[in-house]
Amino acid sequence: VMKDGFGADFSEELAKKVLTEHDITVIVRFYQGDGEAKAWGC
Incomplete structure (x- = not known):
């Protein structure tokens, strides 16, 4: 997950x-x- 070209914090559970x-x-x-x-895609 990226934001503004950098890795972003995110909830793996939500993802x-x-x-x-x-x-x-x-x-x-x-x-x-x-x-x-x-x-x-499949």
């Missing part, structure tokens, strides 16, 4: 709960202009 959900949203901000994409 496990979120990552076991059926659908999750991942937000990545590069601050390089507008863009959007969708990806699917």
